[in-house]
Amino acid sequence: MIQQSSPKILITNDDGIHSPGILAAIEAVSSFADVLVIAPASQQTAMGRAYRGNPDARLKETSLRVGNVEYKAFSCEATPARTVDHGLKVLSGYRPDFIISGINYGENLGSSITSSGTVGAAMEAAHRGIPSIAVSLETPVNTHLTYSEQNWSAATHFLRHFTLRALEDGFPHGVDLLKIDVPSSASLECPWRVTRLSQNSYYRSELPSPSMDSCLKDSIISKGLVQGEPEDTDIYAIAVDQVVSVTPLCLDFTAHGSMSALNKWGK
Numbered sequence: 001m002i003q004q005s006s007p008k009i010l011i012t013n014d015d016g017i018h019s020p021g022i023l024a025a026i027e028a029v030s031s032f033a034d035v036l037v038i039a040p041a042s043q044q045t046a047m048g049r050a051y052r053g054n055p056d057a058r059l060k061e062t063s064l065r066v067g068n069v070e071y072k073a074f075s076c077e078a079t080p081a082r083t084v085d086h087g088l089k090v091l092s093g094y095r096p097d098f099i100i101s102g103i104n105y106g107e108n109l110g111s112s113i114t115s116s117g118t119v120g121a122a123m124e125a126a127h128r129g130i131p132s133i134a135v136s137l138e139t140p141v142n143t144h145l146t147y148s149e150q151n152w153s154a155a156t157h158f159l160r161h162f163t164l165r166a167l168e169d170g171f172p173h174g175v176d177l178l179k180i181d182v183p184s185s186a187s188l189e190c191p192w193r194v195t196r197l198s199q200n201s202y203y204r205s206e207l208p209s210p211s212m213d214s215c216l217k218d219s220i221i222s223k224g225l226v227q228g229e230p231e232d233t234d235i236y237a238i239a240v241d242q243v244v245s246v247t248p249l250c251l252d253f254t255a256h257g258s259m260s261a262l263n264k265w266g267k
Contacts (some may be wrong), residue, residue: 014117024152038087050119053078198233
């Protein structure tokens with residue numbers, strides 16, 4: 001059950017403190033939670049769980065307004081995971097009950113999620129034993145680094161729903177964090193599905209006419225499912241069926257089934 005006092009929810013992201021997606025996340029949970037924001041000062045997309053940042057960076061206090069209400073916020077010139085780490089260290093008397101990372105511009109699917117700063121920040125929370133949700137809205141690739149206008153209503157709705165359920169019931173055994181991806185076409189009535197993480201890559205980076213003169217900026221990023229994508233994956237849910245994908249994740253990357261076979265390598 002939700003505790004009688006309002007749960008403390010920390011909101012972060014990888015798009016930066018001024019992202020409209022973070023305002024949407026505040027709107028999703030502020031009616032039942034005590035909200036604090038700690039987010040990167042600038043765009044940090046695709047930083048994964050990197051621990052990089054300006055060595056001289058400090059938390060800078062600011063405020064974010066949603067409607068007529070202002071919420072306390074802090075920014076830091078660092079990656080999402082490092083921002084969460086530094087923020088919780090500096091605010092040593094503060095421990096949130098739950099952490100939300102998002103709402104992100106662009107879906108995070110398949111084998112590339114380890115490069116996601118959104119997921120990286122949620123993993124940083126889970127590493128500390130704090131349950132977390134990484135939530136993303138499907139948007140075109142060319143919007144991932146800009147603050148374009150989006151309809152956040154469905155993402156806000158599902159974020160609120162799963163945050164409330166997590167606070168009431170706790171995550172199922174073995175789940176450290178949830179990854180939620182909302183299709184761009186979703187309405188409040190859109191179905192949702194529990195999915196597994198696809199082993200396929202959803203995003204592709206191609207370098208046309210590669211040569212020694214090619215630059216990193218010359219790569220062209222595209223997205224889409226591969227032929228034969230299994231129907232129970234996060235990629236299939238978003239790219240084919242256009243339903244909300246809810247993927248339970250854990251921090252244990254161990255391939256347990258291979259351990260006995262590997263033990264034989266030393267004999």
